[in-house]
Amino acid sequence: MQTQLQEVISYMPEPVLSPEMLVCKDLRKVYPTPKGEYVVLDDLQLSIRQGEFVSIIGHSGCGKSTLLTMMAGLNEISGGQILVDDDVVRDAGPDRAVVFQSPSLLPWLTALQNVMIGVKQVFPGASRAEKEDICKYYLDKVGLGNDFYKRATDLSQGMQQRVGIARAFALKPKVLLLDEPFGMLDSLTRGELQDVLLEIWQKEQITAVAITHDVDESIFLADRVIMMTSGPYAKIGDELVIPIERPRNRKDVLEHPDYYDYRGYLLNFLNH
Ligand SMILES: Nc1ncnc2c1ncn2[C@@H]1O[C@H](COP(=O)(O)OP(=O)(O)OP(=O)(O)O)[C@@H](O)[C@H]1O
Numbered sequence: 001m002q003t004q005l006q007e008v009i010s011y012m013p014e015p016v017l018s019p020e021m022l023v024c025k026d027l028r029k030v031y032p033t034p035k036g037e038y039v040v041l042d043d044l045q046l047s048i049r050q051g052e053f054v055s056i057i058g059h060s061g062c063g064k065s066t067l068l069t070m071m072a073g074l075n076e077i078s079g080g081q082i083l084v085d086d087d088v089v090r091d092a093g094p095d096r097a098v099v100f101q102s103p104s105l106l107p108w109l110t111a112l113q114n115v116m117i118g119v120k121q122v123f124p125g126a127s128r129a130e131k132e133d134i135c136k137y138y139l140d141k142v143g144l145g146n147d148f149y150k151r152a153t154d155l156s157q158g159m160q161q162r163v164g165i166a167r168a169f170a171l172k173p174k175v176l177l178l179d180e181p182f183g184m185l186d187s188l189t190r191g192e193l194q195d196v197l198l199e200i201w202q203k204e205q206i207t208a209v210a211i212t213h214d215v216d217e218s219i220f221l222a223d224r225v226i227m228m229t230s231g232p233y234a235k236i237g238d239e240l241v242i243p244i245e246r247p248r249n250r251k252d253v254l255e256h257p258d259y260y261d262y263r264g265y266l267l268n269f270l271n272h
Pocket residue numbers: 031032033038040058059060061062063064065066067231
């Protein structure tokens with residue numbers, strides 16, 4: 001019996017892993033300060049696979065936003081490399097869409113016009129109707145199907161962040177980078193937008209990286225939680241795979257038999 005089982009196991013195919021999409025190699029970031037150089041990140045190694053959702057947690061000031069803005073091409077790289085789909089990141093590009101804590105919409109434009117700005121740049125050859133369809137599709141997906149023509153100033157903070165998420169997905173990026181995207185929202189809206197984000201992410205199968213201060217959010221969203229050490233010279237300290245099946249809903253995740261072990265592991269890292 002044992003031999004038979006071993007034979008079966010030896011014939012089982014290796015699990016097929018999706019290719020690497022986002023890679024940080026020997027990454028280093030130094031900020032000049034009046035007191036001399038401040039090395040925020042040093043020798044940071046990270047590999048994220050296509051379609052993976054990764055959360056990043058770490059103490060305030062450890063360098064999470066620095067890392068994310070470097071991935072976005074918005075912050076100069078002092079050493080090492082970031083690769084997106086094998087291309088070296090040198091500056092910002094439409095293959096990476098960023099959602100910040102505050103969506104910074106142009107207040108005098110409508111929700112549709114705000115999403116359209118990026119869509120026009122990314123799909124210059126598309127007809128006006130096609131571009132509008134893309135914008136409306138994603139606005140509808142984030143729950144703003146009745147608000148295309150509302151001006152940004154007339155939208156609540158939660159609705160503005162919904163536009164921010166629609167705007168990011170509408171660019172059809174390879175990588176979605178989220179920096180505390182729900183940090184400014186009340187807990188109910190936060191929960192709703194986490195659901196919206198996961199639903200679209202799962203459908204689009206894009207690679208996502210989200211910084212969060214919220215351990216529960218990091219577990220709910222991610223396939224893998226990356227823990228950064230405290231700076232200076234911060235790097236990846238540990239990681240935790242979250243194998244909870246998808247699609248996820250909050251109740252099932254909270255009732256998962258390993259949920260409190262995951263939570264405890266992450267809190268333990270943060271407390272030491
Ligand atoms: N432009 C800059 N010049 C000098 N130092 C900077 C600059 N930007 C960030 N820093 C410093 O680099 C460190 C990392 O900052 P960063 O914002 O990346 O951390 P963080 O982990 O995202 O923090 P938080 O969780 O509080 O948002 C901090 O000590 C910060 O003061």
